[in-house]
Amino acid sequence: MTSTAPALRFNRLAIEDPRALIFGRAPHPLTTRDGLVIGGGTVYPEINFTLPSMGVNAATLPQVCDQYRQIIKGVLRRAAELEAPGVVVEFETLPPMTEHPAWGLEIVRILLDGMVAERDKSGLRSVLRLTPNDNREFERPPLMRRGRYWEAMLELFDSGAAAGAELLSIESVGGKELHDEALVNGDLAGSLFALCILGVRDMRFLWTHLHDIAEKHGVNCAGDTACGFGNTAMVLAEQRMIPRVFAAVVRAVTAVRSLVAYECGAVGPGKDCGYENPILKAITGFPMAMEGKTAACAHLSPMGNLAAACCDTWSNESVQNIKLLGGMAPTCFMEQLVYDCRLMNRAASEGPPAAETLQRWLVESDASLDPQAYIISPAASIELARAIVGADSHYHAGVAAARRAIDLLSSASAAGALRIADNEAGWLEQMADTLDELPQDEDTFIEEQLALADPEKFLPAEYEL
Amino acid sequence: MSDHHPLTEAIIRGRRKDVPTLVSQCLEAGESAQSIVEHRLVPGMAVVGERFKKNEIFVPEMLIAARAMKEALKILEPDLVAAGVKPEFTAVIGTVEGDLHDIGKNLVAMMWKGANMEVIDLGVNVSPAKFAAAVQEHRPNLVGLSALLTTTMPAMRDTVQAIRDAGVPVKIVIGGAPVTHTFAEEIGADGYAPDAASAVDCALALLKQGASS
The missing domain is CATH 3.40.50.280 (Cobalamin-binding domain)
Incomplete structure (x- = not known):
């Protein structure tokens, strides 16, 4: 057996001071065609939405399109009324829209038309992020590099970019077929294998293709997210299924996987649900989308304020197009995002001391209450980023991130700066023992994990193994 | 000191390696496979389930117990099949x-x-x-x-x-x-x-x- 162990591209930090890992400012901002400068000093709202309960098929497509027309008109009108400095619109497709790229493209065009109409009406600037749903796991075991799901996904990326979707993103799922099992078993070694061996290889393959598409159409690869890994862990931890300290350590490791998008040419803003983004911003200096309290419509989290500490766009993750008392839900959430951004931008306008004060409040209001919040605080993120860039491979980076995360959580708990539940304390020691037992050699690690993996669940050849 | 039968305790604690010996001891003592399932294994998993519901343990600990129970069922399966015993x-x-x-x-x-x-x-x-x-x-x-x-x-x-x-x-x-x-x-x-x-x-x-x- 031979493995391909790509080297880490980033070997130093773009941000070394936690105070500089702050909302609205990134060392390498991104300027869009419409003139938004993401990471250039202004936090922009990033709106995302989904359909109410309804099927998506050829027969319902006209109604589906009507839903999106109504959504984009409503959210952008409200953003203009509230004088938002600009808006990032994310279109995260539903599975049938990726499976049938023509359907997805039709909605891309509807959204772009809506954005142009509002720009013409009010001058509101906007940019579209296209995030095709990663359908590859519809095949079990998943086919990651071939087959109709792969082909259809690339077709949507290509046609969407050609139509004007300027930011390309995805919640890629390479390795998830083993990671779910690792999560429910509390298996840190299995998580490292899924994220830093399988995930890294899949990301490199996928993002190389996406980079080619972006170059062809003059658009930007924005970034990926370990949503199916880190956020699955977070939701399981919220439901008391797995320990929060385990989810926090997994979160640290997810940064190694998501980093690969930037190694392949992504320039941000990183995808909103990547709670590992603060670590990635510290490493790459690229702007990042984040989500927190205003994404409770999609899922709960223990870091609703803290997540905003270094965001460059601020997102609601997803909300159904249903009627609330204030209006349609996406419009209501646009309003909330605009006000969140106003507060951050107001603080920034008063200069670094004011912005740093707000940043500190955002961090300190959450960090001590949950290890998952603590581990992505600016100070911890920079420590984790340093551990990652100091490693010579993604495997070693994953191990180093996990070890540093355990140290950070243990130290904070011992110092009374972090509350860890009694029934979780033993898990820190247990995870440290697991790391101590891992082989130094990557090929040996892969052989050990391949021997443990369920051969019915994944195809090693899809990961160059 | 636990009040549970040693096999039940092994299930609760997820001591899979101890299970074969303890199951053999039960069989040698004349217990039927069905009785072992009903009175030793299921009560063990019930305790584990209860602890989980009280947020005392997590899914990984529950899975360790489940694997211990599976180990026992693997041994008992031929007897259960022969007796026509199936889960309720x-x-x-x-x-x-x-x-x-x-x-x-x-x-x-x-x-x-x-x-x-x-x-x-x-x-x-x-x-x-x-x-x-x-x-x-x-x-x-x-x-x-x-x-x-x-x-x-x-x-x-x-x-x-x-x-x-x-x-x-x-x-x-x-x-x-x-x-x-x-x-x-x-x-x-x-x-x-x-x-x-x-x-x-x-x-x-x-x-x-x-x-x-």
Whole structure:
């Protein structure tokens, strides 16, 4: 057996001071065609939405399109009324829209038309992020590099970019077929294998293709997210299924996987649900989308304020197009995002001391209450980023991130700066023992994990193994 | 000092390696395989389930216990088969068509197995016809349907209808982020489990009521 162990591209930090890992400012901002400068000093709202309960098929497509027309008109009108400095619109497709790229493209065009109409009406600037749903796991075991799901996904990326979707993103799922099992078993070694061996290889393959598409159409690869890994862990931890300290350590490791998008040419803003983004911003200096309290419509989290500490766009993750008392839900959430951004931008306008004060409040209001919040605080993120860039491979980076995360959580708990539940304390020691037992050699690690993996669940050849 | 039988204690603590010896001791003492399951193994998993419900332990610890129980069942299986003993209840479970989220479904399947049910897992993206065929083939007492997307809720409705049309008396439980108790009633399901932890209680409560068609 031979493995391909790509080297880490980033070997130093773009941000070394936690105070500089702050909302609205990134060392390498991104300027869009419409003139938004993401990471250039202004936090922009990033709106995302989904359909109410309804099927998506050829027969319902006209109604589906009507839903999106109504959504984009409503959210952008409200953003203009509230004088938002600009808006990032994310279109995260539903599975049938990726499976049938023509359907997805039709909605891309509807959204772009809506954005142009509002720009013409009010001058509101906007940019579209296209995030095709990663359908590859519809095949079990998943086919990651071939087959109709792969082909259809690339077709949507290509046609969407050609139509004007300027930011390309995805919640890629390479390795998830083993990671779910690792999560429910509390298996840190299995998580490292899924994220830093399988995930890294899949990301490199996928993002190389996406980079080619972006170059062809003059658009930007924005970034990926370990949503199916880190956020699955977070939701399981919220439901008391797995320990929060385990989810926090997994979160640290997810940064190694998501980093690969930037190694392949992504320039941000990183995808909103990547709670590992603060670590990635510290490493790459690229702007990042984040989500927190205003994404409770999609899922709960223990870091609703803290997540905003270094965001460059601020997102609601997803909300159904249903009627609330204030209006349609996406419009209501646009309003909330605009006000969140106003507060951050107001603080920034008063200069670094004011912005740093707000940043500190955002961090300190959450960090001590949950290890998952603590581990992505600016100070911890920079420590984790340093551990990652100091490693010579993604495997070693994953191990180093996990070890540093355990140290950070243990130290904070011992110092009374972090509350860890009694029934979780033993898990820190247990995870440290697991790391101590891992082989130094990557090929040996892969052989050990391949021997443990369920051969019915994944195809090693899809990961160059 | 625990009041539990040593085999029960081994299940609770997930000491899989101790299980074969302890099972052999029970058999040598004249206990039947069925009695071992009912009085040693299931009570152990019940304790584990109770601790989980009280947030004293997590799923990984519960899975360790489940693997210890599986080790015991592997030894007892020939005797159970010979005696014609089967789990009291059989369940079919799957994620509905168009949806590929399965971690919640997998957790429910694991918990139902821990409650000594035979569980047939159909996987993800399961069509209404496949659910109906499985119900006719396995004649389960219970069917579990999972969905995470708002756009696959209609598939859940179609699946319930297909199962009812199959004419097999069976209880149907639904779960997943977008669904509710009200939605369960609307589509003709018998129950709704808001999370995996409550899925066992929900299932057992329904099964005690008896199957409906």
